[in-house]
Amino acid sequence: MAKARVTITLKKTIMDAQGQTVEKALHNLGYEGVGNLRIGKYIEMELNGAPATELPAQVDEMCRRLLANPIIEDFHVEIEE
Amino acid sequence: MATATKMRFGIVIFPGSNCETDTWHALNDQMGAPVDYIWHGETDLSGYDCVILPGGFSYGDYLRTGAVARFSPVMGAVMEFADKGGLVLGICNGFQIMLEAGMLPGAMMRNVCQTLVCKYVHLRVETTDGPYTRAMSKGQVLRIPIAHGEGNYYADEAALADLKRNDQIVFRFSTAEGEITPEANPNGSLENIAGICNRERNVLGLMPHPERCSDPILGSADGRLVWESLLQAV
Numbered sequence: 001m002a003k004a005r006v007t008i009t010l011k012k013t014i015m016d017a018q019g020q021t022v023e024k025a026l027h028n029l030g031y032e033g034v035g036n037l038r039i040g041k042y043i044e045m046e047l048n049g050a051p052a053t054e055l056p057a058q059v060d061e062m063c064r065r066l067l068a069n070p071i072i073e074d075f076h077v078e079i080e081e
Numbered sequence: 082m083a084t085a086t087k088m089r090f091g092i093v094i095f096p097g098s099n100c101e102t103d104t105w106h107a108l109n110d111q112m113g114a115p116v117d118y119i120w121h122g123e124t125d126l127s128g129y130d131c132v133i134l135p136g137g138f139s140y141g142d143y144l145r146t147g148a149v150a151r152f153s154p155v156m157g158a159v160m161e162f163a164d165k166g167g168l169v170l171g172i173c174n175g176f177q178i179m180l181e182a183g184m185l186p187g188a189m190m191r192n193v194c195q196t197l198v199c200k201y202v203h204l205r206v207e208t209t210d211g212p213y214t215r216a217m218s219k220g221q222v223l224r225i226p227i228a229h230g231e232g233n234y235y236a237d238e239a240a241l242a243d244l245k246r247n248d249q250i251v252f253r254f255s256t257a258e259g260e261i262t263p264e265a266n267p268n269g270s271l272e273n274i275a276g277i278c279n280r281e282r283n284v285l286g287l288m289p290h291p292e293r294c295s296d297p298i299l300g301s302a303d304g305r306l307v308w309e310s311l312l313q314a315v
Contacts (some may be wrong), residue, residue: 015159069145071188
């Protein structure tokens with residue numbers, strides 16, 4: 001069984017209102033050095049059945065079809081055998 | 082008050098939809114149009130002239146608004162229905178589902194203000210070309226409520242240029258006088274966009290809720306103009 005870890009982030013060109021709000025909250029807590037804070041999503045899953053060589057393409061397809069919205073989001077996939 | 086009509090409406094219900102009864106009330110009780118509810122597992126849309134994707138929080142808005150609903154069995158039929166020229170109207174969550182499904186260009190993001198905004202706003206009618214706004218006049222200002230946390234419309238430069246070139250921007254958030262200002266923008270939406278249609282003009286998505294203001298007793302009946310436009314379209 002393999003495991004996949006998917007990280008989804010808003011594209012750099014897209015303003016992250018949620019990230020900015022949290023960054024301000026950290027500043028208010030005294031962490032003034034915090035900058036460019038961005039919030040994304042983390043998804044992990046187990047993968048059964050498909051041959052290991054097909055997994056990267058399969059997870060990539062999952063990201064494009066459902067897990068991420070390619071118009072506004074980037075994604076990064078790690079697969080562990 | 083009922084208007085005689087042969088146009089038949091279907092309102093799709095996803096798990097988590099919550100504006101279907103208001104939409105039914107506006108169309109049936111207020112406009113006198115025949116309406117059916119369509120369960121999200123349905124795949125036969127024959128017999129309908131207009132299918133409505135209502136507001137709500139389909140599938141809990143998990144992952145992204147509309148992202149899961151977009152793969153409901155009914156959505157294949159809705160897209161086929163739209164491809165054949167059928168009228169499809171997406172209101173609020175319905176608009177978000179249409180964007181996820183690629184029926185309309187762009188994507189929806191969280192409101193810049195980071196809160197759900199529930200209030201009356203003003204909308205300027207940007208075009209009367211098409212079945213949803215033909216009973217309005219260009220530049221007319223409507224007073225219609227919004228209620229959403231993710232109505233911050235985004236499209237890249239090329240998609241925005243396309244929308245403009247093809248006159249697909251149907252509604253913009255405006256002041257009561259019809260001016261497009263940053264202050265009149267409740268959610269950070271690109272160029273105050275509140276509603277867009279496809280190039281063929283049979284598919285419309287908008288964030289405001291015309292079904293919540295189709296009865297004068299509710300404070301505004303401006304939403305009726307959408308239904309009156311549709312009923313003229315037949």
